[in-house]
Amino acid sequence: MTETSSDYDTTDVLVVGSGIAGCAAAFQAARGGADVCLVTKAERPDDTSTDWAQGGISTTRDDPESLKTDILAASDGTADPDAIDVLVENADDAVEDVLLETLEIPFDETADGAFDYTREAAHSENRILHVDAATGTHILRPFLNHIDDHERIEVRQDTAALELLTHEGRVHGVLTDEVATGHPVCAGTTILATGGIGALYSRSTNPDDATGDGIAMAALAGADVADLEYVQFHPTAYDGDDPFLLSEALRGEGAVLRNGDGERFMADSHPDAELAPRDVVARAVETEREATGKVVLDVSTLEGEFDAEYPALAQKCRDRGIDGTEIPVAPCEHFLCGGIDVDERGRTSLDRLYAVGECARTGVHGANRLASTSLLEGLVWGLRAGEDAATTDADPKIVETPDLRNSDPELPERFAAEKAIRLRQTMDEYLGLERDPDDIARASAVLRRLKGEVDAYVRTRTARDLYELRNASVVALLIARAASENGESAGCHYVVEDSSDEQMAEHPTSD
Numbered sequence: 001m002t003e004t005s006s007d008y009d010t011t012d013v014l015v016v017g018s019g020i021a022g023c024a025a026a027f028q029a030a031r032g033g034a035d036v037c038l039v040t041k042a043e044r045p046d047d048t049s050t051d052w053a054q055g056g057i058s059t060t061r062d063d064p065e066s067l068k069t070d071i072l073a074a075s076d077g078t079a080d081p082d083a084i085d086v087l088v089e090n091a092d093d094a095v096e097d098v099l100l101e102t103l104e105i106p107f108d109e110t111a112d113g114a115f116d117y118t119r120e121a122a123h124s125e126n127r128i129l130h131v132d133a134a135t136g137t138h139i140l141r142p143f144l145n146h147i148d149d150h151e152r153i154e155v156r157q158d159t160a161a162l163e164l165l166t167h168e169g170r171v172h173g174v175l176t177d178e179v180a181t182g183h184p185v186c187a188g189t190t191i192l193a194t195g196g197i198g199a200l201y202s203r204s205t206n207p208d209d210a211t212g213d214g215i216a217m218a219a220l221a222g223a224d225v226a227d228l229e230y231v232q233f234h235p236t237a238y239d240g241d242d243p244f245l246l247s248e249a250l251r252g253e254g255a256v257l258r259n260g261d262g263e264r265f266m267a268d269s270h271p272d273a274e275l276a277p278r279d280v281v282a283r284a285v286e287t288e289r290e291a292t293g294k295v296v297l298d299v300s301t302l303e304g305e306f307d308a309e310y311p312a313l314a315q316k317c318r319d320r321g322i323d324g325t326e327i328p329v330a331p332c333e334h335f336l337c338g339g340i341d342v343d344e345r346g347r348t349s350l351d352r353l354y355a356v357g358e359c360a361r362t363g364v365h366g367a368n369r370l371a372s373t374s375l376l377e378g379l380v381w382g383l384r385a386g387e388d389a390a391t392t393d394a395d396p397k398i399v400e401t402p403d404l405r406n407s408d409p410e411l412p413e414r415f416a417a418e419k420a421i422r423l424r425q426t427m428d429e430y431l432g433l434e435r436d437p438d439d440i441a442r443a444s445a446v447l448r449r450l451k452g453e454v455d456a457y458v459r460t461r462t463a464r465d466l467y468e469l470r471n472a473s474v475v476a477l478l479i480a481r482a483a484s485e486n487g488e489s490a491g492c493h494y495v496v497e498d499s500s501d502e503q504m505a506e507h508p509t510s511d
């Protein structure tokens with residue numbers, strides 16, 4: 001059992017995050033005999049990207065080489081072949097063991113009772129399992145119920161990890177915001193599964209609290225990070241307030257893109273037209289929006305009926321007053337391909353610290369992720385890290401913790417909210433779909449100043465929004481640094497040489 005006291009708690013394995021990666025890690029660590037404490041900022045399942053996942057989870061359908069080829073091609077040849085081998089060789093067993101046998105997820109079937117495998121952009125085969133276009137919800141909710149009922153797992157919702165506890169180069173758990181001065185949860189091994197970074201941009205498909213916490217905490221503790229310049233923008237998010245994703249499965253099943261003149265344009269950008277890799281489609285959509293005023297996803301060409309096949313998406317469209325078959329779309333931040341650098345078992349460069357899911361960089365995605373491989377990566381690496389963490393012979397150690405007493409200096413009202421807006425404007429403007437070296441330098445200057453202001457407050461209080469801002473500014477700076485160090489365009493990192501003195505005058509670096 002996780003031991004609880006008013007001063008600190010101890011557990012064998014601590015998991016931070018309750019998406020697919022955190023659930024898989026907790027599940028497997030408990031299966032391996034460890035006592036597990038899972039802390040999560042989420043108050044409800046839908047506070048995770050996992051719950052919002054639409055298109056599905058890829059399998060290999062007994063052809064791992066074919067999936068490997070597609071992942072490598074989508075990544076512009078930059079993904080790590082060894083990491084992809086780990087994914088494809090473990091994919092079908094993980095899906096079978098956890099999703100089918102343990103959780104009995106009701107994946108869609110055809111009339112004759114076989115799985116209704118679908119296809120998405122840049123996949124050469126129909127190999128994706130799905131439940132309508134709401135696959136994440138159908139996976140995560142039973143998964144959370146399962147781990148909630150597990151006698152070896154304690155789940156603490158609405159609990160944020162603020163800092164990693166470290167001593168002599170080892171990680172010994174986290175400080176949470178359960179009490180105002182910070183509450184230590186000491187652990188033999190710690191697994192970060194904190195998801196993505198959507199909150200760093202004003203338009204994102206992610207939940208609002210995707211502030212990159214795990215990446216920032218790990219980096220501040222000295223862990224290696226990699227590939228952070230590869231921020232993926234999804235080409236088809238609703239173009240309006242409160243954007244939502246229009247799954248790639250729609251294009252996989254026949255929907256097409258049209259510009260403001262009603263013309264299809266993707267065939268001019270890539271031989272696979274609408275089914276080209278995401279980064280290619282996203283840039284083409286943005287170019288056409290600028291040239292012709294808008295781009296729509298035309299769902300009249302779908303093989304089935306939009307309303308019948310995608311009821312949740314059809315409802316979202318109706319909620320925003322779209323009744324026809326042409327949905328206005330624009331690119332939107334969606335996924336971070338890089339993150340905390342990990343090996344084939346999710347081990348980071350710090351002793352006793354693991355990272356899994358979107359906050360980790362396994363090497364599977366390289367510069368651009370193939371659709372429906374993220375849930376799979378979270379599942380496969382979550383299970384592997386959980387298994388490894390449970391067998392690591394590491395007793396929890398009580399270490400000295402920083403004192404986060406709420407004290408001076410006084411925090412100005414709306415400080416965090418206003419600085420977060422400034423941060424997002426900077427990321428939108430300078431670190432979006434296209435990057436110019438001068439713009440990246442401007443972003444770094446603004447972000448450095450912003451982080452300095454946040455740091456002045458963050459050590460003196462445990463306000464969650466302040467830590468989220470601190471984390472977002474750390475990750476934003478790391479993205480800017482990675483982008484500035486990589487002058488080569490690949491996948492989501494598209495470098496243009498387009499700076500001018502005029503622009504410099506228009507956008508001074510001052511905050």
Ligand SMILES: Cc1cc2nc3c(=O)[nH]c(=O)nc-3n(C[C@H](O)[C@H](O)[C@H](O)COP(=O)(O)OP(=O)(O)OC[C@H]3O[C@@H](n4cnc5c(N)ncnc54)[C@H](O)[C@@H]3O)c2cc1C
Pocket residue numbers: 016017018019020021022039040041042047048049050051052053054055056057058135136159160161162193194195196205206207213214245334335356357358359371372373374375376378
């Ligand atoms: C709209 C949408 C559709 C998608 N569709 C697909 C798809 O069809 N197929 C696919 O493969 N992928 C899809 N993706 C991507 C995929 O859903 C995510 O990459 C994946 O679910 C990430 O899982 P995760 O467990 O790493 O993170 P998440 O599911 O985001 O979970 C992160 C968890 O960490 C918690 N957390 C964060 N910081 C802290 C902290 N400081 N302390 C405590 N807890 C913390 C959060 O509360 C949350 O519980 C989609 C993503 C989105 C947004």
